[in-house]
Amino acid sequence: MRIHSSNHPWFLLAILVVLLSFSGALSSTHKEKTTSKNPKKEVTYDGTSLIINGKRELLYSGSIHYPRSTPDMWPKVIKRAKQGGLNTIQTYVFWNVHEPVQGKFNFSGRADLVKFVKLIEKNGMYVTLRPGPFIQAEWNHGGLPYWLREVPGIFFRTDNKPFKEHTERYVKVILDKMKQEKLFASQGGPIILGQIENEYSAVERAYKEDGVNYIKWAAKLVDSMNLGIPWVMCKQNNAPDPMINACNGRHCGDTFPGPNKKNKPSLWTENWTTQFRVFGDPPAHRSVEDIAYSVARFFSKNGSHVNYYMYHGGTNFGRTSAHYVTTRYYDDAPLDEFGLEREPKYGHLKLLHNALNLCKKALLWGHSRTEKPGKDTEIRYYEQPGTKVCAAFLANNNTEAAETIKFKGKEYVIPPRSISILPDCKTVVYSTAEVISQHTSRNYVKSKKANKKFDFKVFTETIPSELKGESFIPVELYGLTEDVTDYGWYTTNFKTDDNDLKKKGGKTTLRIASLGHALHVWLNGEYLGNGHGSHEEKSFIFQKQVSLKEGENHLTMLGVLTGFPDSGSYLEHRYTGPRSVSILGLSSGPLDLTEKNKWGNKVGMEGEKLGIHAEKGLKKVKWQKFSAKAPGLTWYQTRFDAPESKSSVAIRMNGMGKGLIWVNGEGVGRYWMSFLSPLKNPTQVEYHIPRSFLKPKKNLLVIFEEEPNVKPELIDFVIINRDTVCSYIGENYTPSVRHWTKKNDKVQTITDDVFLTANLKCSGTKKIAAVEFASFGNPNGTCGNFTLGSCNAPASKQVIEKYCLGKSECDIPVNKSTFQQDKKDSCPKVVKMLAVQVKCGRTKKNKESGI
Numbered sequence: 001m002r003i004h005s006s007n008h009p010w011f012l013l014a015i016l017v018v019l020l021s022f023s024g025a026l027s028s029t030h031k032e033k034t035t036s037k038n039p040k041k042e043v044t045y046d047g048t049s050l051i052i053n054g055k056r057e058l059l060y061s062g063s064i065h066y067p068r069s070t071p072d073m074w075p076k077v078i079k080r081a082k083q084g085g086l087n088t089i090q091t092y093v094f095w096n097v098h099e100p101v102q103g104k105f106n107f108s109g110r111a112d113l114v115k116f117v118k119l120i121e122k123n124g125m126y127v128t129l130r131p132g133p134f135i136q137a138e139w140n141h142g143g144l145p146y147w148l149r150e151v152p153g154i155f156f157r158t159d160n161k162p163f164k165e166h167t168e169r170y171v172k173v174i175l176d177k178m179k180q181e182k183l184f185a186s187q188g189g190p191i192i193l194g195q196i197e198n199e200y201s202a203v204e205r206a207y208k209e210d211g212v213n214y215i216k217w218a219a220k221l222v223d224s225m226n227l228g229i230p231w232v233m234c235k236q237n238n239a240p241d242p243m244i245n246a247c248n249g250r251h252c253g254d255t256f257p258g259p260n261k262k263n264k265p266s267l268w269t270e271n272w273t274t275q276f277r278v279f280g281d282p283p284a285h286r287s288v289e290d291i292a293y294s295v296a297r298f299f300s301k302n303g304s305h306v307n308y309y310m311y312h313g314g315t316n317f318g319r320t321s322a323h324y325v326t327t328r329y330y331d332d333a334p335l336d337e338f339g340l341e342r343e344p345k346y347g348h349l350k351l352l353h354n355a356l357n358l359c360k361k362a363l364l365w366g367h368s369r370t371e372k373p374g375k376d377t378e379i380r381y382y383e384q385p386g387t388k389v390c391a392a393f394l395a396n397n398n399t400e401a402a403e404t405i406k407f408k409g410k411e412y413v414i415p416p417r418s419i420s421i422l423p424d425c426k427t428v429v430y431s432t433a434e435v436i437s438q439h440t441s442r443n444y445v446k447s448k449k450a451n452k453k454f455d456f457k458v459f460t461e462t463i464p465s466e467l468k469g470e471s472f473i474p475v476e477l478y479g480l481t482e483d484v485t486d487y488g489w490y491t492t493n494f495k496t497d498d499n500d501l502k503k504k505g506g507k508t509t510l511r512i513a514s515l516g517h518a519l520h521v522w523l524n525g526e527y528l529g530n531g532h533g534s535h536e537e538k539s540f541i542f543q544k545q546v547s548l549k550e551g552e553n554h555l556t557m558l559g560v561l562t563g564f565p566d567s568g569s570y571l572e573h574r575y576t577g578p579r580s581v582s583i584l585g586l587s588s589g590p591l592d593l594t595e596k597n598k599w600g601n602k603v604g605m606e607g608e609k610l611g612i613h614a615e616k617g618l619k620k621v622k623w624q625k626f627s628a629k630a631p632g633l634t635w636y637q638t639r640f641d642a643p644e645s646k647s648s649v650a651i652r653m654n655g656m657g658k659g660l661i662w663v664n665g666e667g668v669g670r671y672w673m674s675f676l677s678p679l680k681n682p683t684q685v686e687y688h689i690p691r692s693f694l695k696p697k698k699n700l701l702v703i704f705e706e707e708p709n710v711k712p713e714l715i716d717f718v719i720i721n722r723d724t725v726c727s728y729i730g731e732n733y734t735p736s737v738r739h740w741t742k743k744n745d746k747v748q749t750i751t752d753d754v755f756l757t758a759n760l761k762c763s764g765t766k767k768i769a770a771v772e773f774a775s776f777g778n779p780n781g782t783c784g785n786f787t788l789g790s791c792n793a794p795a796s797k798q799v800i801e802k803y804c805l806g807k808s809e810c811d812i813p814v815n816k817s818t819f820q821q822d823k824k825d826s827c828p829k830v831v832k833m834l835a836v837q838v839k840c841g842r843t844k845k846n847k848e849s850g851i
Helices: 009-029 074-083 113-122 146-150 161-180 201-223 288-300 345-358 360-365 477-481 606-610 615-620 796-804 844-849
Strands: 043-045 050-052 059-064 088-092 126-132 191-196 231-234 244-249 266-272 303-312 367-371 377-383 390-396 403-407 410-414 418-422 439-446 457-460 487-496 509-514 518-523 526-532 540-545 551-560 578-584 600-603 634-640 648-652 658-663 666-672 686-689 699-705 716-730 740-743 746-749 757-761 767-777 809-813 833-841
Touching: 050 191, 059 074, 059 126, 074 113, 074 303, 088 303, 113 126, 113 161, 126 161, 161 201, 191 201, 201 231, 231 266, 266 288, 288 303, 288 345, 288 390, 288 418, 345 360, 345 418, 345 740, 360 377, 360 390, 377 403, 390 403, 390 410, 410 418, 477 487, 477 600, 487 578, 509 518, 509 526, 509 551, 518 540, 526 540, 551 578, 666 686, 686 716, 716 757, 757 833, 767 796, 796 809, 796 833
Parallel strands: 059 088, 059 303, 088 126, 126 191, 191 231, 231 244, 244 266, 266 303
Antiparallel strands: 043 050, 367 377, 377 390, 390 418, 403 410, 439 716, 457 634, 487 551, 487 600, 509 540, 509 578, 518 526, 518 551, 634 699, 648 686, 648 716, 658 666, 658 699, 716 833, 740 746, 757 809, 767 833
């Protein structure tokens, strides 16, 4: 829809008078309705955007998952998201969180979805709700409850009667709850958009016609509920009407084929801000320049909605992560695991949203045009005929060199692989490649209060040698554990006689083929070791030379899960655990134990059944004082006081192997220090302990450790801050978009003089206590690790101290006259960069109050 002018002004004036009279009558007749606190909002759409109460919107959304943080964290995380320029929060709804036991729903604590949505509403933001039923999300079983696997005749996510019946019941429980609380926009609430199913095209072909029928059924299910909001299906190009097909990925401006109908808008439901990590991974990072480029490109090509997945990743507490996925989730997001602003990702995207908002009228009401002035350059701009409304996006796809683009009679130098945004088709207010936001480095400060000498006590599990069982093959591990534990025992006995053992020069080998995830093995009471797969290669072979005894031998295996799988077709038929067991090197030939022996089984650890991870179960076993070493499968417990201040807390698991952590009975998560990345380091060392888990004194720490001879004395507690604040800006960068505003369709400056500055800001009430590095020249490195280059203005540190020391925030002009006070330039041909690193700290008064 576009507005057109008319050649009949008197006719239009007459209509306007009638409409004004009619609206006045309506306002007096329905006064109560129009002045209500939460007026109903109609949400529709067309080929340009979502339309909320008749008003087009550009939507900047971020994924924040309520079970991955704690209710006391939610207000700060949501507030910071809004301050980052977001106007929408997207969340999945986690079926196995809300209905872990069939028919018994939970909406308390971290599962309090209503409270979470109302907090978003309180902050004046919209909500996109994604109830599944399947969510993937690197979450255990893709969000599907275990009990669903046990339903007779069930096949997940296809035209299967049992699955559809349970899905319909669950989805209606969730959506009816939202409706009862009046949380849909049509009721005056914040929920403006819903999503049913998730990336179904990845599995649709496996189910053939049943897959097509299922997706049509899912669409009809939510559409028939008449909730007054549009619904999307992500990565589902054949999404049936009226579902909107949406894009997931890193570069939807180039990979998305577009809406499947002209009357649907271009929506981006997942822009991956980093790569989720699995145990064994090296560090992962996606640059903010790449994210900003992708968003600017999408909006320049008729996009009107982007969602950052994740904006705050949080923590996979307890046993909630999918197989091999780390406890820390999407830590490289704009808000890190602890909810702290990860700069410059947070700030650079905030400025991008500001720039796009200056283009809002042109993007939502203008006509688009495209020019291709060169092989690697492109101009996309929007104009509203008959007005001065115009916005342009100048793109350079050359990854190595800057390019000059001539547009409307003016030349613009565009940095390599970047987009410059001109909200009036004249003035560059933002470049995706030029990061002027501050940088921060995360610090882990060892707590003085929490790290007093730990008095560890231990309890070691008994290794079973002969368990009851009638199976002639090792039982499948998912089905054995039923998702109540990570651990399943297997035992079998076998006999060897003197003839079996007489092979000259031969070596007897135990060989176990497992489908994952990890395995511990004992033979005749002796621990042989462990083996494990990986996220990419779940199957593995455990093989070891062994000494057998004449007569009966006892084999014990402990199968270990790292979570259920979260993706793929036929999820209900996915199997894991030991599948083939044999003895090689006997005189009589290979001995297959897989199908000729009876196998006994046991589920979980004795300590788990007794609940010794919490105060109530602690006295149900006899604990021993820890002395230097302990075998594997040992429980460790000690006490500690809460760390000082109000900052976020983590436990560093140095010296440990693999296992689980609890604090005051709350599951912190799985740790796996012995699974090293290619860089020979653990993937995750620090494990988040939310402040809500803690009490002031004598907190109970319980650890279940699978591996022998660990060193719990190396564990420590740390306080997290981002008090190392930096800036890294080129003298030729574009000044901040904060200098600009739009008034009467005209871009104008807020201040009289627009110039480039480096902005440094401490969090909370902290102030800049020290300048740790400063160089105006060609410095090297990154925040926390800067070094001088061959070119440096000697007065750099002195200048920064003058502008910033003792202040909570400062702005430093980035130009030669600021730093080259003697007007001498020792390297005139070098384009100067300013690198600054400062340390923020509290005053004595604030330290005492813990602010």
